[in-house]
Amino acid sequence: MIKLTRLDGEAFILNAELIRYVERRGDTFVTLTNGERLPVKETMDEVVDRSIEYQQRKHFLPPMPSTLGPAPTDTNLHTTS
Structure with a gap:
């Protein structure tokens, strides 16, 4: 994801x-894969630089930890006979 600015600011x-x-x-x-064209305040070089930086960050950042927490454990699974 990159931050850009519309012509209205x-x-x-x-x-x-x-x-x-x-x-x-x-x-x-900026023309998107669906054909939509977005006019932006940034220069071509700024858009390209931000896109390259995004791709670099995407490939070098470690995965985010799960926000769901650890998997629940079921204490009833371990029964003694």
Whole structure:
């Protein structure tokens, strides 16, 4: 996920996996894999740098610990005969 800015100044988070290409046509446009085009304030280089940084972080960060906690144990499973 990368943080970008709409032309009106509103920040938003974009899933960088959905970027198909970035182009400069006056403004910077990010075209997504579904064909949607998003104009952003960032330059092409900034969008590319953030996307590369995202990919690097994604591959180098250790997995997040589970928030579910340890698996419950059933004390009734160990019966003596």
